Amino acid sequence: MDLFDRLKDAASAEWQAYVGHRFVAGLGDGTLPEESFRHYLVQDYLFLIQFARAYALAAYKAPTLADMRTAAAGLSAIADTEMDLHVRLSARWGLSAQDLETATEARATVAYTRFVLDTGHRGDLLDLYTALAPCMLGYAEIGTALAKVPGALADANPYREWVAEYSGDGFQEAAQSARAMLDRLAADRLTEARWRDLVTIFATATRLEADFWEMGLTRAQ
Structure with a gap:
């Protein structure tokens, strides 16, 4: 198993609660309440802003130019591409760019994104990318699974566009690159002593991902 599979295995309960959440099931079968999806779209926009900052932090902490370029590419993908796509998708759900930009972060959004940033500030690139892994790699796994739902x-x-985006080749390729980056960092930095800390980081980020789904479902602030 690669590092991502090992982490999923070590945090299997948290992972299943995340990828098998009722919000996810509702995306696949179309039963998710539309107001829940709109709330999620707003919070996901605010979430992306903080994750762009996480990639900026990764560039700052990068020990090599290659690592810096990888982080810069992640930042650009969010700030220059994904956020524009998000604005266009939100517009089709009656949400303007101003609606997104003036919204207040929900507690679940703050908890998750600040955990990732704090992990990156305290640790090294392996810690930071481990905290980021449940997001990109989890969405890739969810997208693949939902695309198989009849x-x-x-x-x-109504959520077919979301499913298509995260099951599509572009996102899947980006997720594979992130998975390879995690393995490359582990090859250089992972020790037996660090393993328990990485599992804690991964499990916590995964729980916070599930909390983010729950926030969308219940429209909590």
Whole structure:
């Protein structure tokens, strides 16, 4: 198993609660309340801003130019591409750019994103990318699974665009690159003494991902 699979195995209960959340199931079968999805879209926009900062932090902490370029590419992908896509998707759900930009972060958004940033500030790149892994790699796994649900990509499913985005080749390739980066960092830095700390980071980030779904489902502030 690679590092990502080892981490998932070590935090299997947290991982299943995340990828099997009711919010996720509702995206696949179209039963998620539309107001819950709109709330999620707003908070996910605010979430992306903080994750762009996490990649900026990764560039700052990068020990090599290659690592800096990898982090810069992640920052650009969020700030220059993903956020524009998010604004366009949100517009189709009746949310303006101003709605997104003037919204207040929900507690679940603050808890998750600040945990990632704090982990990066305290640790090294392996710690930071471990904290980031449940997001990108989890969404890739969820997208792949939902694309296999009968009707998930059909016109009748209001969330088909979301499923298509995260099951699509572009996102899947980015996730594979992130997975390879995690393995490369582990090859240089992972020791037996660090393993327990990495599991704690991964499990905590995964729990906070599940909390983010719950926040979307219940529209909590």
